[in-house]
Amino acid sequence: MASEKDFHIGLLYLVHLLINADDMINEKEQAALKKIIEKEKIPAAVVEDFQRDLKRKKTKDIYHQGIDLISASTDEQKLRAFVHLLKLSEVDGSVHVKEVRLLLYSIKKASIEFDDVVAEANKLNY
DSSP states (O other), rough: OOOHHHHHHHHHHHHHHHHHTOOOOEEEEEEEHHHHHHHHOOHHHHHHHHHHHHHOOOOOHHHHHHHHHHHHHHHHHHHHHHHHHHHHHHTSSOHHHHHHHHHHHHHHHHTTOHHHHHHHHHOOOO
């Protein structure tokens, strides 16, 4: 089972990939990232570690490590992570095909049900 820090790093990696999937980062996505960090109570030191990692790792390594860390998390953490990602994909008003692909493939790799993610996401006001 992943530690809380591992879960946070995995979540941040996948958030980063989703935000960058359409090659455009906007203010709404940046605000949503801050909201995720607040909701998940991700410590500043973890965010700094994550930002340092981004400079040293290739995109495919970020993806593989992110999905491995999320997959090793509890079912509750996985569900929370993918709810954040689903809501994030919608925040800019359009869902890019690359975001859909990343979400669906990641959900499958993490062995979680897409319908569960959608049901939980529909309960939240983001």
